[in-house]
Amino acid sequence: MIRRIHILLLAAALVYAPRVASAQLRVVTSTTDLYDIAKAVGGNKITATHIGEGYQDPHFIEAKPSFVLQLRSADVWAFVGLDLEIGWMPLLLEGARNTRIRQGGSGYLDVSTVIPVLDRPQGNIDRSMGDVHAGGNPHYWLDPQNGRRIARLFKTKFTQLDPTNSSAYDANARAFEARLNAAEKGWQADLAAIKGKPVVAWHTSWRYFAEYNGMNIVAFMEPKPGVPPSPSHLYGVIQTVKRTGAKAIIMEPFYDRKVADLVSKQTGIKILILPPSVGGIPGAVPDYFSLMRYDMSQLANAVR
Numbered sequence: 001m002i003r004r005i006h007i008l009l010l011a012a013a014l015v016y017a018p019r020v021a022s023a024q025l026r027v028v029t030s031t032t033d034l035y036d037i038a039k040a041v042g043g044n045k046i047t048a049t050h051i052g053e054g055y056q057d058p059h060f061i062e063a064k065p066s067f068v069l070q071l072r073s074a075d076v077w078a079f080v081g082l083d084l085e086i087g088w089m090p091l092l093l094e095g096a097r098n099t100r101i102r103q104g105g106s107g108y109l110d111v112s113t114v115i116p117v118l119d120r121p122q123g124n125i126d127r128s129m130g131d132v133h134a135g136g137n138p139h140y141w142l143d144p145q146n147g148r149r150i151a152r153l154f155k156t157k158f159t160q161l162d163p164t165n166s167s168a169y170d171a172n173a174r175a176f177e178a179r180l181n182a183a184e185k186g187w188q189a190d191l192a193a194i195k196g197k198p199v200v201a202w203h204t205s206w207r208y209f210a211e212y213n214g215m216n217i218v219a220f221m222e223p224k225p226g227v228p229p230s231p232s233h234l235y236g237v238i239q240t241v242k243r244t245g246a247k248a249i250i251m252e253p254f255y256d257r258k259v260a261d262l263v264s265k266q267t268g269i270k271i272l273i274l275p276p277s278v279g280g281i282p283g284a285v286p287d288y289f290s291l292m293r294y295d296m297s298q299l300a301n302a303v304r
């Protein structure tokens with residue numbers, strides 16, 4: 001009888017063994033942006049899902065049980081890193097009990113490791129001040145050069161885990177870069193209009209976008225990343241807008257528009273609500289290319 005149970009357990013172990021070579025790689029990403037680029041590189045060789053939606057504040061995603069189930073069978077867990085997911089990721093990974101995607105596992109993919117990170121903190125970090133970017137600025141996908149780095153990282157990881165399909169991953173990654181090169185040519189006029197223009201941003205999420213397009217962020221609505229604006233801070237922002245002639249307040253759909261309205265009433269500055277991620281405005285920005293094009297053209301129109 002015991003021997004029979006052993007055989008049954010062995011059979012079960014074989015059934016639930018790590019993926020068979022013919023199966024698609026199962027990829028779960030934290031954000032829609034990583035999802036979209038993973039899909040572009042993986043094509044029909046992978047299945048992919050994402051945890052957060054593009055219209056949600058990525059710093060605060062609710063850890064739902066259905067996410068644990070997705071992670072339980074994942075071959076790859078790709079996340080932005082730099083503490084963006086610190087509020088919910090440990091709980092989900094704990095619940096998933098999947099060694100492939102735990103730190104040290106073959107499918108644990110911290111995408112920030114291939115990114116030149118902005119705003120790395122100097123000296124002591126004090127999270128009690130409310131700074132949600134204690135490890136550096138995690139909003140790097142809004143620079144197309146980082147979009148390319150993300151695509152190359154996915155190519156390397158998918159090839160490592162699924163070498164049979166290496167030529168497909170390579171061809172898809174090349175196609176993604178070619179498409180991005182062509183898209184960039186299309187928004188050169190917008191880039192020229194944006195370069196050097198003074199703007200205000202709500203959160204430091206627009207730092208990489210600014211690094212790419214040359215807009216001059218003269219103030220942030222938040223005194224520190226993740227800290228809501230105080231009256232005294234707003235007073236300073238209003239003075240800065242008056243002094244610099246800043247053209248627009250750039251903010252995500254999920255921040256408090258009423259506060260931006262206060263600054264606008266005092267100064268006449270425009271409020272520009274831009275999606276920070278794929279799907280950030282339902283229907284308008286369904287993929288990485290449309291996201292970049294939309295944000296670039298909306299900003300160019302606002303500052304021209």
Ligand SMILES: [Zn+2]
Pocket residue numbers: 059132133138139203204205225
């Ligand atoms: Zn942030």
